[in-house]
Amino acid sequence: MSAQGDCEFLVKRARELVNEDPWAAKAWLITARTLYPSDFNIQYEMYTIERNAERTASAGRLLYDMFVNFPEQPVVWREISVITAALRNDCQDKHAQFLRGLFETLPGRVQCEMLLKATEQCFNTLEKAEMLLLLLRRFPESVVQHGVNLGETLLEAESIEDQESPVNCFRKLFVCDVLPLIINNPDMRLPASLLYKYMHKAAEFYISYVTRSPTVESQLQGSQDGGSLKSPSARGSQRYVIEGLTEKSSQIVEPWERLLEILSVVGVRCEWQMDKGSRSYGEILQRMKELARYLGSFDAEAHIRYRNQVVYSVMLVFFRSAYQYVSTIQPMLFQGHSSPGAIPWILVEDLAAVYSDADIDRNKHIHKKRKLADGREKTMSSDDEEGSGKGRGRHILVNKAELPTWADMLESFRAARESWELLHSQETLENEFKRICSSWKTDSWLWLRIFLTDMIIYQGQYRKAISSLHQLASFQAPQQQVSSQGSLEHLRALIQLASCHYTLGEYRMTCEKVLEVMSGLVPQPQDLGRTAEEVSRVRTKFRKGTDLRFLPCTSKAIMPFCLQLMLACFKLRAFTDNRDDLALGHVIVLLQHDWPQGEGLFLKAVDKICQQGSFQYENFFNYITNIDMLEEFAYLRTTEGGKVQLELLPNQGMLIKHHTVTRGITKGVKEDFRLAMERQVSRCGENLHTVLHRFCINEKIILIQSLP
């Protein structure tokens, strides 16, 4: 009998026995192995029995034995690749767990060799990288040899495979998995240039990851919800998978904290001016301001080192703060930012002073006085500590109740602005920062543009803000079809444009934008309780300079703002010394909103009419339904009221001319007016929002034309 024949006989006997008597089968194989210790099939059979029975320890011993003695056997490699595959994926089934347990029983040296050899046999870059990563994680000493190479391979793969976004599987593995191993390994010697490159790649990845827009899948889900399902589970269950990775490995917890960790490790390695203990983002900014001040006093080498420290540190503070700011005012912009029911907010000029007549001479007119509701100080102002320079120290009004995270948001806004300013305070910093930004193509980041626009508005650079808003519109064009959010976003830009034009005194442009907004709105049902709340919210104290405020981006909040903006445009024109009945009429129509906020102004207008002795506004009966106003006008016609000649009916002017010929007919005119008044009183219950909305839509052309 040949040796091979013997072995075949022994294995055959074991196979025959394995089902009815596995113990006997094993006894046969043990015997066989003592006879033919170098026969592979005997040992493989032993291994198979143990593996099929999922006996971890004994299967591990046998696998070890085969790995050491039969390293060239393809069957062994097939086995090892099955095991390493189980190690890489996060599958929780029993067999995968067994395979992982099996691997754990092997001695470290063998695990290391096994992974290395398995890596060599991998042709797919991603798989290969995952395999090497298993190795590096388990055996820190292997990082020195393989770490940097693996990193470079991943970064190369990214460009070879033409990955559009920095959030891709290669970068994820590099930044989240490989990089920490490399930079935290004390035995690694890394040149500063490499570290900066890594920092650069890591920052780009994390920032892009955090600010990634919602995937199509979750958007569909979102639109199906139709806003009615606002439970956290519906929003929180947004799945996000980086192509090529599993869902689990696509999730990154606390990305900003991880980025900060990388920054501090790189900082230590690059010999930055660090101090002990971990710093928060807020503290970093403060420290970098100080360091930046002395930047000029360092020699060339140190200058570059500390310049990099300032740029990289402040840059992170900037992007993080800007992100946090935008995620509050535009929560739906980002994937995974689950704040159910969160509404967007718009930074605009505060128009609380619009009803004030401070800019117009107060004229006493005794009439039944209404007690104005006491405006409670329910609003918040953010005073800038360093209240110097243009655009600084502006107040931003926020409704605390509607925006619970107002303090954090204002703080993020401030930190982002200050970091931006710091980054642009010196040419050397600015150049480096611009270089980084252009390599990341930050110009194409919608969210960043949103922040920058708000920052510019805050700085009071309205001309610049307008061009920034036009840029924003170009981002949104392709987005608009995607969701309804796009159109709200569109309104948002229009409102900000209107607000900017207003502050620049460009009333006609303001009005155009406002009317464009109005045409996109549906009038809300009038809510009396709501108006009362509005009244109490608006501050009555007149402040010098202009304030900003956050306006909720909802139809309900936008329409009142638009009406106020229009009022503001017409107010000055209406009260100039030159007579402009049309503007005055528009003002009176607009003053109906939020009545009696505008009572003072209305009385002022009445004064003006009395002085003029006549008033012509043919739209009067179309849009004025306020009972107080109607009463006042009825009174003006009487002798006691001064017998003011009112031409409020369409074409009445013509009629009056006609009537002067025959005196009897004037009586008919009086009758018309009385009837119109009576009819108008019956309209008092109409939804004012509908009336004013109709006013804006129908009189659009006349409104725009009546402004210079």
Next chain:
Amino acid sequence: MSDIRHSLLRRDALSAAKEVLYHLDIYFSSQLQSTAVPIVDKGTLELVEEFIFHVPKERGVLPKRMSSLQELQLLEIMCSYFQEQSKDAVRQVIFSALFSPQGNKADDSRMAMLGKLVSMAVAVCRVPILECAALWLQRTHAIYCVRLAKVLVDDYCSLVPGSVQTLQQIFSASPRFCCQFITAVTALFDMSSDDLIPPNDLLEMVVTWIFDDPRLTLITFLNTPISANLPVGCLDLTPLVGLVRWCVKAPLAYKRNRKPALTNGHISKLSKEEKEEEGVGDRDLLYSKLHLSILQVLMMLQVHLTEKNLFGRLGLLVFDHMVQLVEELSRLVDELNPLNATKETELSLDRLAQALQVAVASGALLCTREDLRSLCSRLPHNNLLQLVLSGPVQQQPPHSAFQPGFYPHIHTPPLGYPARPTPPAHSQHPAHPPHPPHSALPAHPVQPFLPGMAFPYRPIR
């Protein structure tokens, strides 16, 4: 000494026995302070025999007998004495003074008392007594060991169904005792007759113990100095030979056991067969499991021998014992009509072949292939046995990457249990006739096994 005796004579049986225990404690405790090896003198032994085992010293004097209740009380006193005595040495020497057979008429009652004491210790799990008993089983002639084993088997495996559980739990309390107990029961139940087939409960317990931890069988061996001279006629250092005997002979022994049933009356035949129908598959598997465990122990032993540089120098399985086993097997095969027991014979021979091969390969059995061939020359043909006897066919030059060597234990802890305190080497050789040496195949030189020299055989890795 006679003073003590006189005072003891005046007491009742129980208090006299207690007094003797007390005396022994003081006597040996003080001796152990000055010498490592206390002497058990004749006078002391006589006191023990007269007042504890109640053997009359003088003719015509009726010994005081203890009532059953008093005896139970005495056992309880002993139990708590051994439990509370914290010095191992004192405990061991007193246990030895009490229970080492002296080859006289007191031995019967001595053995009876020992049986009751150990049985009681098992029941209430008195580890110190079990440890003393383990040592006793190591030093006492096999005849007495077998007697003690019989008492325990009767108490726990035969009398009360289910009581085997109690015995089984001793595994965790005193592995040393378990190891010796297994050696003793394999000596007791050698399958030479139907009565000497191990009871099922016992078999099951032994298999469970060994399968759970095969190292159990090596405890005594690992804790005994290699140079130690073993007392003549005592049990083997390991139960391995006995266990191999069980596995090899079982298929045929049970077959023989079944035969008389066939000749019995119709009814008994049916019931007997019915019984076997249920149990037979399970029992076969038990032996299969046991056999595998033995092979695994042998593989472990190889690692141990190699580490201690003893490979090829220390044969744990004595060749003569194998000779005896093969003879027994051969007789058993002859006894059964081979035609009726083809399957059983195959299984027996397969197991024998496996045991021989693995024992030789692991260095537990020191002999050449030639020795094996003459050993098995009278056995019927069996493929595996043939393969083992002729040895492996010389293979092509082995794989380049293949490195001959031993299979290293990668994570298993080194063999062995916590070292036992070395017992005082007191040697009270029992005065019984020496065990007759095996005489078949007398002139077998025990050769050291040299791999790759005498025949093409390599040690397994």
